Amino acid sequence: MHLLSEDAVLAAVGANLRIYRTPLVTYLLGSDVLAIVFEPGDRPDGTGIRDARHVAVTPPFPDEIHTLLYPDPWPGFPTEERAVLRIEGYARLAGGCVPLGSLRRFGTSWDPRKERLFSQTFKLDPALPFGLLDRIRSAVPPLPAPNVPRLDWxxxxxxxxxxxxxxxxxxxxxxxxxxxxxxxxxxxxxxxxxxxxxxxxxxxxxxxxxxxxxxxxxxxxxxxxxxxxxxxxxxxxxxxxxxxxxxxxxxxxxxxxxxxxxxxxxxxxxxxxxxxxEATIIGHYTMHGLVWREDKDRMLTGLRRVPLPNREWLDWQSDTYVGRGLVVQLTPHDDTGGTWSFSAGARRREDLRAVEKFRNH
Incomplete structure (x- = not known):
């Protein structure tokens, strides 16, 4: 694994460098590059490396960074400045910073009343090797896992x-x-x-x-x-x-x-x-993906269907299942029924393993 010194990362950003430090991330803004340096640790619903494919930043946002990341009034029509800005990711480890590669905007959440960002998610390209992901997560000891939520409700x-x-x-x-x-x-x-x-x-x-x-x-x-x-x-x-x-x-x-x-x-x-x-969005640990029809029933083993219609349209086939510290929502991905899309949320990382092994990457 190739580590860069912070001086090397600063040099890579180039001219007109502005440095903004927050508790969990450092923003390095140059003329045409925004470098985001994440502190290590396992923070699945906050600022940090969410999984092998996604990273996210959440408040506090320095004003200039907020202006750059806040969504345009007309999505799909970026300003000239945003069109040329390249975003690169790094994770700080003992001994230096490991490059995460290019970051592509993937999902944005904001409060339209206050015009403030809740979070900005980026997709990693390419995905992180799991060995590196584990090293970043384990660099800071995780908080004790909560008890498995009861299903008495x-x-x-x-x-x-x-x-x-x-x-x-x-x-x-x-x-x-x-x-x-x-x-x-x-x-x-x-x-x-x-x-x-x-x-x-x-x-x-x-x-x-x-x-x-x-x-x-x-x-x-x-x-x-x-x-x-x-x-x-x-x-x-x-x-x-x-x-x-x-x-x-x-x-x-x-x-x-x-x-x-x-x-x-x-x-x-x-x-x-x-x-x-929302439990599949703020789980504390979440996972989204596709599952083959033949794997769907195996993924749901031990889970219980919630006897409640879908909140959007009664003719949707979406169903919600709970159990083992999980909430899983399943929806047919296409008319053939060959694949199903799912969203899963858990309060403990280990409870997602029952879902992850069936995910069609």
Whole structure:
């Protein structure tokens, strides 16, 4: 393995060098190169090397770096500066920096209300050898693994989705401790299902989601039609809305200049489906890929299907399975049924091994 000194990395960036250091990453910005130097360690949902194919950066972002990474108003039409900027990755180890190769933008998450990045993911090309990946991860001892989350919440379905959601959140995120108060009060009334979920979340912001994030209680508001806006897609494509009162009100997706889209699930079931979906995104450990039809049933051995319709469209064949510290969502990848796409989330890295061995790379 070839290691470069930090001076060599600085020289490779070239002219007009600006250096921005944060706790987990150093940004080296030159005239036409952005080098990102990651600190070692295993941080699957934060800044660092996520897996053999992906790295990610999360806040804090220096202002100039945030300006470069923040997405354009019209995706696919980059500014001239972004079109020529080359992004290279490095990991800092004892004795020097190991080159990770070129980084290609792969996924972006941001808060459209505050115009701030949540995260920027890059794809590695080529993928890291597993020996190097293990060396980067093990350079800093990992935190103790949490206990396997209980599945007691399944007994409450389908008759009590509100209780099931609260118990799932409590069990799945038992290792995430609530912040100390005081906390800002809610700014709008909430129906019982949403209030119960926020009580279970207990002001833990990382539980609010990353793909389709929920608003914290003090961020709730009513729109001009009196609907309660309780969340939004992470790129501002739609807002999630419901009625501020009622036993189990409906849910709408609101898009600019379009009619409200009524979702097939009432709020109580929609919230549980959303939390299960987000568990495959903020797992703490996650994996996505394809599985052959003949391997699908073997991958699901020991898992239990959640008796809940898909939150998007009732005619989708997506199903959610849980067990062994896992949440797995499966969807047919094509009309032939030959392959299925999956997203899996776990609170412990070892629990993903049951899925990884069946992934079709």
């Amino acid at each position: 399944l007994r409450l379905l389908p008759h009590d989705p509100v209780g099931a959601t609260s118990e799932f959140v409590t069990a799945w995120y038992a290792d995430v401790h609530p912040p100390a108060g005081p906390h800002l009060p809610a700014t709008a009334p909430m129906p019982q299902a949403l209030a119960a979920l926020h009580e279970a979340i207990s002001y833990r912001r990382e539980l609010l989601g990353r793909q389709d994030s929920l608003f914290a209680p003090h961020e709730l508001r009513l729109d001009a039609a009196g609907r309660l806006l309780f969340g939004a897609e992470n790129q501002g494509c739609f807002a999630m809305a419901t009625e501020p009162e009622g036993d189990d009100p409906p849910v709408w997706f609101l898009r600019e200049d379009e009619e409200p889209e009524l979702k097939p699930l009432p709020l109580s079931q929609f919230l549980l489906a959303t939390m299960l979906f």
